[in-house]
Amino acid sequence: MTDLTSLTLAAALDGMEKKQFSSVELTEAFIGAIDKANLHLNAYVVTTPDLARARAKQSDAKRAAGKAGPLEGAPLGIKDLFCTEGVRTTACSGVLGDFTPTYESTVTENLFRDGALMLGKLNMDEFAMGSSNETSKFGAVVSPWRRGNEEAKLTPGGSSGGSASAVSADLCLGATATDTGGSIRQPAAFTGTVGIKPTYGRCSRWGIVAFASSLDQAGPIAKTVEDSAILLQSMAGHDPKDSTSLPVETPNFRAACQRSIKGMTIGVPEEYRVDGMPPEIEALWQQGIEWAKDAGATIKPISLKHTKYALPTYYIVAPAEASSNLARYDGMRYGARVAGKDLNSVYENTRASGFGKEVQRRILIGTYVLSAGYYDAYYLRAQKVRQRIAQDFRDAFESVDAILTPATPSAAFALGEKSADPVAMYLNDIFTVTANLAGLPGLALPAATDANGLPLGLQVIGKALDEESVFAVSAALEKAANFRAKPAKWWA
Numbered sequence: 001m002t003d004l005t006s007l008t009l010a011a012a013l014d015g016m017e018k019k020q021f022s023s024v025e026l027t028e029a030f031i032g033a034i035d036k037a038n039l040h041l042n043a044y045v046v047t048t049p050d051l052a053r054a055r056a057k058q059s060d061a062k063r064a065a066g067k068a069g070p071l072e073g074a075p076l077g078i079k080d081l082f083c084t085e086g087v088r089t090t091a092c093s094g095v096l097g098d099f100t101p102t103y104e105s106t107v108t109e110n111l112f113r114d115g116a117l118m119l120g121k122l123n124m125d126e127f128a129m130g131s132s133n134e135t136s137k138f139g140a141v142v143s144p145w146r147r148g149n150e151e152a153k154l155t156p157g158g159s160s161g162g163s164a165s166a167v168s169a170d171l172c173l174g175a176t177a178t179d180t181g182g183s184i185r186q187p188a189a190f191t192g193t194v195g196i197k198p199t200y201g202r203c204s205r206w207g208i209v210a211f212a213s214s215l216d217q218a219g220p221i222a223k224t225v226e227d228s229a230i231l232l233q234s235m236a237g238h239d240p241k242d243s244t245s246l247p248v249e250t251p252n253f254r255a256a257c258q259r260s261i262k263g264m265t266i267g268v269p270e271e272y273r274v275d276g277m278p279p280e281i282e283a284l285w286q287q288g289i290e291w292a293k294d295a296g297a298t299i300k301p302i303s304l305k306h307t308k309y310a311l312p313t314y315y316i317v318a319p320a321e322a323s324s325n326l327a328r329y330d331g332m333r334y335g336a337r338v339a340g341k342d343l344n345s346v347y348e349n350t351r352a353s354g355f356g357k358e359v360q361r362r363i364l365i366g367t368y369v370l371s372a373g374y375y376d377a378y379y380l381r382a383q384k385v386r387q388r389i390a391q392d393f394r395d396a397f398e399s400v401d402a403i404l405t406p407a408t409p410s411a412a413f414a415l416g417e418k419s420a421d422p423v424a425m426y427l428n429d430i431f432t433v434t435a436n437l438a439g440l441p442g443l444a445l446p447a448a449t450d451a452n453g454l455p456l457g458l459q460v461i462g463k464a465l466d467e468e469s470v471f472a473v474s475a476a477l478e479k480a481a482n483f484r485a486k487p488a489k490w491w492a
């Protein structure tokens with residue numbers, strides 16, 4: 001029998017339905033794989049094998065009784081930003097200590113309702129701030145991918161680095177992730193996996209540790225476009241507990257993956273041809289354009305004029321919201337507390353030792369741009385520019401059905417390579433932050449490998465609430481790209 005861990009989610013669900021193997025067998029295979037790999041990859045910060053085994057048993061019984069849910073018995077990894085009842089949730093920050101929620105996030109609850117089970121909590125950048133997974137309190141995640149024969153450790157991207165590394169190394173069938181400025185799509189692009197950030201409001205944010213509330217969205221990282229559609233189907237849905245969750249029906253995303261893109265118009269924004277873009281990214285984009293044409297789509301050059309302001313806008317809005325959201329970690333309500341001579345010094349000591357350097361930097365920037373005297377010059381102006389960016393997209397979508405861009409400006413870099421230079425790190429997000437600022441769905445899929453054998457990704461951006469077109473275009477590109485590369489399991 002093939003290694004069960006290398007199956008896609010769709011194939012694994014099918015295999016269980018055909019009684020080729022049970023959820024217990026599948027779950028054991030993943031537990032064994034995690035045991036071997038995690039010491040090397042550091043993808044999981046908590047494993048819950050006993051919980052997984054118990055749930056797998058229940059799933060097998062449900063399937064035998066003809067009561068299987070759409071994800072029955074499927075073992076998943078859960079990003080440590082999602083509150084999981086009775087299982088430690090820290091956002092990989094010291095300030096949360098050993099915080100163990102007494103409630104379940106809506107997204108994980110939806111997945112479990114549909115039969116999925118959890119293998120453990122996945123590593124991430126602290127509070128989802130970062131692009132390399134190096135800001136985690138639990139240490140960096142290592143990518144399973146290597147540059148040719150070099151042994152240098154590469155980043156799986158961030159902030160959902162644990163999710164991307166685990167999916168690409170076959171340590172779960174799929175994973176939850178979140179994306180505030182690219183944290184689903186950039187790690188997916190770096191690891192040859194598929195990640196979709198849906199429309200803002202498609203998934204409930206209830207029970208997800210907040211970073212920047214007007215930008216945060218949950219979504220899956222998976223092995224294929226179809227797998228990501230299956231997972232999003234269960235994750236999405238209106239939730240009265242989140243006032244920004246949209247009261248809309250969830251369409252059939254899996255069916256959308258089968259739609260032909262013949263006759264669709266796909267926009268290619270000139271402004272994404274940034275200075276210093278490596279020729280291989282340019283070539284990949286051109287290749288994507290050719291594939292879309294071959295599948296019957298029409299390509300149209302478009303202009304998204306305010307693109308160059310997106311990164312500075314994001315790095316004002318996101319820290320501003322973060323500084324406000326993170327004010328709640330005062331040593332009184334959650335996890336960690338460091339003693340002090342009076343109340344203020346408890347606050348100070350807890351925050352000074354609990355937050356890492358990058359999080360402190362964001363709190364400082366955010367507090368500064370919101371302070372009296374600077375608010376108009378920075379925060380208010382950034383809000384206005386954000387509206388222009390969203391308007392650019394609305395104008396473009398008058399004449400196109402989807403937009404095609406590269407997912408990242410480079411392939412994965414080595415751990416340590418950019419950690420000393422925050423601005424170099426922020427530049428990673430250049431192609432992804434726009435979709436968050438405009439609230440639009442964006443999907444990253446693997447399309448080619450570079451000269452060193454590392455994955456490179458394309459991004460498909462859609463209209464608000466039109467994930468179906470995003471899935472259709474992505475599935476067509478996936479078929480044409482026929483990306484088959486897998487990292488060697490050098491740890492096994």
Ligand code: GLN
Nearest residue numbers: 128129130180181182183
């Ligand atoms: N890399 C970006 C940041 O550091 C995006 C992070 C995210 O999407 N959570 O803010």
